[in-house]
Amino acid sequence: MIVYGDAARSELPGVVLDRIGETLSEVAEMPGGIARHGALVSAFIEAGMLLQGVADLEATGRGEDARSPAQDGLMALLVALARGVMRSWEGGFGRGGRGEAEEGRGGTEGGLPEVESLRALLPEGRVTLKLPEGYAYYAVYPEGYAEAAKGMVVEAPVRVIGIRSIGTGLAAMVAAALGAPLPVTVRPGGHPFRRELRVAEALSEALTSEAGTAEAGTAEAGTAEAGTAEAGTAKGGGTFAVVDEGPGLSGSSFGAVADHLEARGVARGRVVFFPSHDNPLGPEAREEHRERWEAAERRFVGFEALVRAAREPWKRLEGWVEDLTGEATAPLQDVAGGRWRAERYGSVAAWPAAHLAQERRKYLLRSAQGVFLLKFAGLGPEGARKLGLLRRLHEAGLTPEPLGLRHGFLVERWVGEARALDTRDTAAHGQEKLLEAVGRYLGFRSRQLAATEEEGASCRSLLEMAVHNTRLALGEEAAAAVERWEGRVEALARQVRRVVTDNRMHAAEWLVLGDGRLLKADAVDHHASHDLVGCQSIAWDIAGATVELGLGTAEEAEALRESVEKHAGHAVGASLVSFNRVCYLAFQIGYATMAAQALGWDQEEQRRFRVMCTDYQHKLLREISSGVSQHAG
Numbered sequence: 001m002i003v004y005g006d007a008a009r010s011e012l013p014g015v016v017l018d019r020i021g022e023t024l025s026e027v028a029e030m031p032g033g034i035a036r037h038g039a040l041v042s043a044f045i046e047a048g049m050l051l052q053g054v055a056d057l058e059a060t061g062r063g064e065d066a067r068s069p070a071q072d073g074l075m076a077l078l079v080a081l082a083r084g085v086m087r088s089w090e091g092g093f094g095r096g097g098r099g100e101a102e103e104g105r106g107g108t109e110g111g112l113p114e115v116e117s118l119r120a121l122l123p124e125g126r127v128t129l130k131l132p133e134g135y136a137y138y139a140v141y142p143e144g145y146a147e148a149a150k151g152m153v154v155e156a157p158v159r160v161i162g163i164r165s166i167g168t169g170l171a172a173m174v175a176a177a178l179g180a181p182l183p184v185t186v187r188p189g190g191h192p193f194r195r196e197l198r199v200a201e202a203l204s205e206a207l208t209s210e211a212g213t214a215e216a217g218t219a220e221a222g223t224a225e226a227g228t229a230e231a232g233t234a235k236g237g238g239t240f241a242v243v244d245e246g247p248g249l250s251g252s253s254f255g256a257v258a259d260h261l262e263a264r265g266v267a268r269g270r271v272v273f274f275p276s277h278d279n280p281l282g283p284e285a286r287e288e289h290r291e292r293w294e295a296a297e298r299r300f301v302g303f304e305a306l307v308r309a310a311r312e313p314w315k316r317l318e319g320w321v322e323d324l325t326g327e328a329t330a331p332l333q334d335v336a337g338g339r340w341r342a343e344r345y346g347s348v349a350a351w352p353a354a355h356l357a358q359e360r361r362k363y364l365l366r367s368a369q370g371v372f373l374l375k376f377a378g379l380g381p382e383g384a385r386k387l388g389l390l391r392r393l394h395e396a397g398l399t400p401e402p403l404g405l406r407h408g409f410l411v412e413r414w415v416g417e418a419r420a421l422d423t424r425d426t427a428a429h430g431q432e433k434l435l436e437a438v439g440r441y442l443g444f445r446s447r448q449l450a451a452t453e454e455e456g457a458s459c460r461s462l463l464e465m466a467v468h469n470t471r472l473a474l475g476e477e478a479a480a481a482v483e484r485w486e487g488r489v490e491a492l493a494r495q496v497r498r499v500v501t502d503n504r505m506h507a508a509e510w511l512v513l514g515d516g517r518l519l520k521a522d523a524v525d526h527h528a529s530h531d532l533v534g535c536q537s538i539a540w541d542i543a544g545a546t547v548e549l550g551l552g553t554a555e556e557a558e559a560l561r562e563s564v565e566k567h568a569g570h571a572v573g574a575s576l577v578s579f580n581r582v583c584y585l586a587f588q589i590g591y592a593t594m595a596a597q598a599l600g601w602d603q604e605e606q607r608r609f610r611v612m613c614t615d616y617q618h619k620l621l622r623e624i625s626s627g628v629s630q631h632a633g
Contacts, residue, residue, distance in 0.1 A: 013053070024040075332363040
């Protein structure tokens with residue numbers, strides 16, 4: 001099934017460098033606290049993305065990974081920022097001074113000499129920046145990688161290898177904590193389960209050959225010995241730290257780097273892995289990779305140990321948000337992993353399906369000022385962007401109230417009296433009221449929240465996904481019926497007004513207040529989640545609403561489309577809605593199928609997704625047989 005995709009954007013390197021410099025200037029003037037620390041991490045993340053974009057561009061041109069002055073210069077900046085992040089984290093978020101910002105500024109007040117000196121090294125054309133998934137979706141905190149490296153006994157020389165994309169910045173954190181020389185980055189390529197490295201001979205030689213005459217020895221991370229020992233006496237001597245998030249289904253990116261090192265004479269015992277979880281390799285892993293992984297040293301400090309169980313009060317999530325919520329009067333209540341359903345539904349039998357492993361971290365905090373939802377929205381610029389979006393939606397009366405963002409976590413007032421919308425109760429709620437509320441919400445998004453073309457999948461990509469998923473789920477005849485849209489896909493693409501769509505119109509995401517009003521929850525994540533859809537025409541959300549909110553008849557679908565048009569102030573083509581409905585159903589079939597496969601350890605959740613998948617299949621078959629899709633031919 002085709003479901004997932006990578007978010008990327010193209011930018012001029014100089015523009016990104018300017019943004020990093022501006023952020024560092026702001027950090028230098030900010031008072032100490034978590035907001036200042038978050039801004040410093042934001043500059044660190046953007047610097048890592050810029051280095052990733054430059055490295056990918058150069059690797060594409062050469063056909064292999066290699067070092068360059070631009071990469072080394074950007075990595076030096078990134079490691080300097082990593083040191084600043086570490087000092088801020090350990091020192092109470094810079095409450096005692098401005099040293100962390102000065103590290104990135106080159107230590108002067110007169111400008112940004114280290115940043116500015118990089119400008120001449122940057123390529124002139126645009127580079128593709130890939131959104132680091134761990135920072136954006138999975139609460140992978142770079143501080144955890146520095147903590148994981150602390151106290152590690154290393155044999156000099158220490159070589160740190162980051163796997164792009166997110167491994168770029170994470171490698172800088174590990175190198176800063178170990179006192180190691182500048183890391184290098186690589187991007188394994190090929191089949192997702194059989195990745196391989198293509199590395200310039202000079203880079204391989206520099207990593208694994210004799211580099212000098214210093215005797216290899218052991219030292220603890222962060223000591224002078226660890227930071228100054230640059231060479232070993234034997235080929236492949238020393239310690240090799242391989243850094244990335246994951247591993248995923250196969251762990252083949254970690255495996256590709258280790259394979260390359262072993263082929264160059266590095267003993268297995270010298271390779272240390274820095275992953276983002278402590279689970280074994282996934283089911284698609286090669287057996288030799290699995291054996292190596294189980295035997296290897298793996299360094300990992302996750303969110304629970306880093307933040308929830310932190311000894312220092314300033315490192316705990318409750319402390320981050322106290323200025324917004326007041327002091328917590330009870331332990332945080334974890335409502336991720338589907339636990340939020342107990343707060344919205346009276347019966348477990350009514351619970352909707354939830355992809356437990358993919359849900360974002362979220363907690364309820366209780367204080368004398370009320371109850372608050374703390375939900376991970378993304379580190380760095382991604383979280384700040386979502387806060388701005390949520391504020392606009394709330395000001396329009398469409399969502400619960402956001403109070404602020406603290407180092408990746410959005411803080412909202414918890415609407416405790418609300419219940420989740422039940423589509424079986426649409427008649428009691430009032431269909432006209434439902435159509436008006438949904439139309440107003442989608443109309444606002446279509447009118448006010450424009451997106452760029454590169455922020456979402458094209459109509460052709462959606463159709464390719466729909467044909468593929470339909471073929472796997474329903475067979476060739478059904479896939480051929482979907483494929484008849486091919487003749488109109490270019491004309492439909494010209495109708496698209498790309499906006500920041502919601503992409504999650506399920507009934508469980510609509511809150512019914514005591515006075516009958518509807519608010520939209522979970523309104524800022526799914527247009528930029530780890531799937532291929534991204535930002536679309538508002539027709540995608542209209543299609544999703546007709547499927548998820550029990551508006552399945554042609555008359556109901558048309559009434560919703562007209563309501564959205566009224567509030568958007570522009571036309572939304574009926575044929576575009578029909579096309580998006582087919583694609584939406586095929587996408588949801590793929591999502592539900594893969595979720596059921598991934599949740600084999602939870603039979604009840606697996607059953608929910610299988611029921612959901614069957615429902616989507618029936619609806620797609622009806623869509624095909626009704627003739628709504630057939631006019632595409």
